[in-house]
Amino acid sequence: MSELKVYNSLSRTKEVFTPLVPGHVGMYVCGPTVSGESHLGHSRPYITFDVVYRYLQHLGYKVRYVRNITDAGHFEEEGREAEDKISKKAVLEKLEPMELVQKYTNLFHWGMQQFNTLPPSIEPTATGHIVEQIGMIEKIIADGYAYEVNGSVYFDVNKYAANYDYGKLSGRKIEDLLETTRELDGQEEKRDRADFALWKSAAPEHIMRWQSPWGVGFPGWHIECSAMATKYLGSQFDIHGGGMDLQFPHHESEIAQSTICNHEKPVRYWMHNNMITINGRKMGKSYGNVITFTELFSGSHPILEKAFHPMVIRFFILQTHYRSTLDFSNEALIASEKGLKRLWEAYENLNKLSYPETAGTVDADLDAKIVKLVTEFAEFMNDDFSTAKVLANMFDLTSVINSFKDKSIALTSISAGTFVLLQQQMKLYLEDILGLQGVTEETSDKLKGVMELLITIRKEAKTKKDFVTSDAIRNQLSQLGISLKDEKDGNTTWSAD
Known part of the structure; x- marks a missing residue:
């Protein structure tokens, strides 16, 4: 069998995959910022790296898959710099920050279950690793690559760039960064506009705050991943994954921080999935095309013609190579729905056959x-996880399988060994590696059906004056980010917050 080759974003070439420790793989993937419900754009990295995780395990590796939860400090270097997304949303929703975090973490986990992704080995949170982040910052300061101003700490990008290849991952030059950096609040604190925050001083009204050697504040977004990856995977590990949008500034900053703190480059293979566009446009709130998981599965977003089963979304994503752009549209989803149904029916027909x-x-x-x-399934997966080519071969096999089923071709036209190989490999790749499941008419509207059932049970409980049960249903759905609204006409509607 051919060797596994992985496209390394750092070298921009496919490289033979050789883990640091034979038989073991350390993989870190940037997880969600849980300040709101996860959306379609989040589905691609987590489905992509779920398949990578599954395939590495199939190859016999013992994989430690670390995927974090960002529950503090995700402020944008190129936006309103000192704004913490969690704090801002907690104020808007009138919730304690950790209450908000738990609500959207629960909803994220629910979405991942719908997509049939395996849980990571470790799922650390940023707020659970403040001590480690402070420790890293202290080391970076001690090595002379960071400085403190008014209770905030900044990484000295120019000094780093003078000694290391800053910008190699994203392909940006330090001169370009200076020209494109916006004027932001707090810029006057920095020695240079390209410098990024490791720690920010917290204003009195800032909700999420921790004591540090530099005063009360909160961590920068980039340092969180460096600290958690180092703690659970070591100073150097095999694979770091995430969306292409994270290459700069997030992953570029991670490389700089970890290199100074741990005195070696942190990652051997950088893997990045491409973005999802919607009808040819980038996703954005201003375009009104950000579709959440619950909107996808219920069909409640205005862009959607109907509800789409999570397996249809997973199949749609895997039909395109993870490094290629992927355009989402109703037409594309409907085609994927038909394609998955055809493939799965052939697979079921194959399993009913006896030689x-x-x-x-x-x-x-x-x-x-x-x-x-x-x-060729294995050859394609070994060529940078080409799920699209695997599925193309499966579709070539469906017509043959259907011919066996309708007896237009005798099953004995192939050897017993080939028949067994076909059955075994279809199950292995379709279910175990690609993680796909069948979509029946009964399950395609699963979420709608479950919600209708819960609403009916709640209505019956209220009729019987069993308010404990009716309130429990409302409260537990609320924790998952699903709101119930009792209308004047006696009907109840639901929506994702």
Whole structure:
């Protein structure tokens, strides 16, 4: 079998994958900022790296998959710099910050379950690792690559760039960064506009705040991932994944911080999935095209013609190579829905077939064709996880499988060994590696059906004056980010917050 090759964003080439420790893989993927419900754009990295995780395990590696939860300090260097997304949303929703975080973390986990993604080995939170972040910042200051001003600490990008290849991952030059950096609040504190915050001093009204050697404040977004990755995977590890939008400034900053703190480059293979566009446009609140998981599964967003099952979304994403752009549209989703149904029906038909005891005449060409299509599954996955090519081969096999089913081609036209290989490999790749499941008519509207059932149970409880049950249903759905609204006409509607 061919060796696994991975496209390394740092070298911009495919490289043979050789882990630091034979038989073991350390993989870190940037998780969500839980200041709101996860959306379609989040589905691609987590489904992509779920398949990477599954395939590495299939190859026999013991994988430690770390995916964090950002629950503090995600302020944007290129936006309103000192604004903490969690704090801002907590004020708007009149919730304690950790209450808000738990609500959207629960909803994120629920979405991941719908997509059939495996849970990571470790899921650390930023707020649970403040001590480690402070420790890293102290080391960076001690090495002379960070400085403190008015209770905030900044990384000295120019000094780092003079000694290391800053900008290599994202392909940006330090001169370009200076020209494109916006004028922001607090810029006068920095020695240079390109410098980024490791720690920010907290104003009195800032909700999330911690004591540090530089005063009360909160961590920068970038230092969080460096601290958690170092703690659980060591100073250097195998794979760091995330969306292409994170290459700069997030991942570029991670490399700089970790290199200074740990005295070696942190990651051997950087992997980045491309973005999802919607009808040719980038996703953004200003375009009104940010579709949350619950809107996807219920069809409640204005852009959507109907509800789409989570497996249809997963199948849609895996039909395109993870490094290619992917345009989302109703037409594309409907085509994926039909494609998955056709593929799964063929798979079920294959599993119902039994090879006859009486042998027939084997068609050598057909037998060789099937063996080739099946054995190429591994070759394609070893070529930078090409799920799209695996699925293309599966579709080539569906017509053959359907011919066996309707007896237009005798099953004995292939050898018993080839038949067993076909059954085994279809299950292995379709279910275990690609993580796909069948979508029946009964389950395609699963979320709607569950919600209708819960609303009916709650209505019956209220009729019986069983307010404990009715309130429990409302409260537990609220914790998942789903709100119920009792209308004047006696009906109840639901929506994702």
